[in-house]
Amino acid sequence: MLNYAFKRVMLGILILLFTMMVMYVAVYLIPGDPAAVALGPRATPEMKADLLARMGLDQPIYIQFSSFIVNILHGDLGLDVWSNREVSAIISETMPNTMILAFASIGWALALGIPLGCFSVIYRNSFVDRIIGILSVSFIAIPSFVVAIFVLLIFAVQLRWLPAIGAGEEGDILSQARALILPAFAIGLGWVGYLARMVRASMLEVMGEQHIRTARAFGLSETRVVFRYALAISLIPVISLIAVGMGGIISGSVFAEIIFARPGIGNLTYNAVTSRNYPVVMGAVMVTTVFYVSITVMADLLMAYTDPRVRDVLK
């Protein structure tokens, strides 16, 4: 187990280093002069030189890259080109909003998706199962940003039940919760489908096992067998699905934050992209990548801990 854990963590670090390098080289290879592009045609050479120096683009690439890595390890992601604030400060301000949104989305999806999967198994190959199956596929297929725009249109603009923009009043939990409903619904909907399918598939495999037969032999009802004896085991593969899906949830949050004008890492990155604020884009992409890679590493370790067969993959 320790051996596997070590290898998996090293692989994670290697992936992070590699991504940083690719990102860095990509930004360095920007066609044309990034300062000229950002400042427009009327910029004076002094303004350009100043901006280049602030972006750190006036040094040789290997110095830039190594100082970039060293700075990141110190938690220093550079300065916002326009406001001169620390990128790390900006990100740590906005990150909690995105986290709340992500967890709220996955939370309601788990609360609905898992029971749906279980009902599919209890009534397998029946009409109910078929309907849940078609609904799941449809939820997965419909892009979350389209769902977001449609619920915004229906519940905020037409019916005026819920707020259309923002993350709610500071300090007012109720207003923050109300602002969370629509975006979390939009992001989570596809996950209801994923989870229902995944739980159904993994539970159908579990249902063939001996302890389930024993439980049935004791005359327990199918509902009790499913919820009491099959569910826990069926959830193991769901852990890794959620971890891998975290990337998708972050992508969904980007759209939801832009559509609902919520402060968050997605909105931040989008505004930085449109204003060509490289340090902020780099910082935001780095932080989300670190977050995502650590989640997948943790999920893999958890999987390996619960299921020793997983450990063989990295041998």
Place this chain on the structure above:
Amino acid sequence: MSLNSTSHARSPLRNNLLVNIKAHLASIWNTVLQISRDPIGALGLFLVTTIIFIAFFADFLMPYDPNQINVLNRLADPTWEHWLGTDNLGRDSFSRVLIGTRVAMQVAIVSIGLAMVGGIVLGLISGYGPKWLDSLLVLIFDSMSSLPMIMFAMAVITVLGPGTYTLIIVIVSVSIPGYARMIRAQTLSLKNSEFILAERSLNASSGRIIFNHLLPNVVGSLVILASMDMPVVIMLEAGLSFLGLGIKPPDASWGTILNDGYSFIRDSPVLIIAGGGPLILATLGFTFLGESLRDALDPKLKKRGSK
């Protein structure tokens, strides 16, 4: 093992295809029949055929020039002249949706085609080539898939600037790892199978093995993967265009139509429905078709109950 003998391996491939073309057509027809027996598959097939038909004949179907501005008649509700109303510049939404269909299909098919070719080449190199190259490529694939897709897209767009080509580059680079991994896994498992060993003991070239044995064996999985990829790619194109990072206005795409609708959400819901409706129908259609195709081509998966 080297890959440099691919050139003279083409003729056996073509030969093989010509001889078997009838059998191929028959098996494709059988798959289509099988899909249309399943109601969901039939619905998917219908939607996809309609979308592809519209994409091909958009020029003839459009009642107006999709970029013709008429500010006197802006944000109009649907009428007999303008079936889906007009947008914020008075352009005919129905025509824009039709041409948007073509844009969506063009981007999706070009991107998936390129990703497939790239994935096949990289996957074969990875599975067939030296070990160090394999490890390096796998690391690259892993890194690519550990970037949240939209964050990666935004990073690339910051560097290259928005536009159709950037859009295709982004979609191809996020899709290649999926194809490459699949080809690599298939290559590794087939490489030591008995019929390949037999072929090799008869002194067959790498090219012959790759083109006559490996590739025909992975075509089914490739088709399934590509059809499952279609909705994802359509979503990416529309999503990035919605953010103003993909297809550039004034050109129409489902995403730019949605963006116009979003900007005027308080004035009229028609534009949002005009842009979002086709997008939902397209992603649903391709997903239903993909699921049904997988069940038809890969009965093993169906048995496991993952449907």
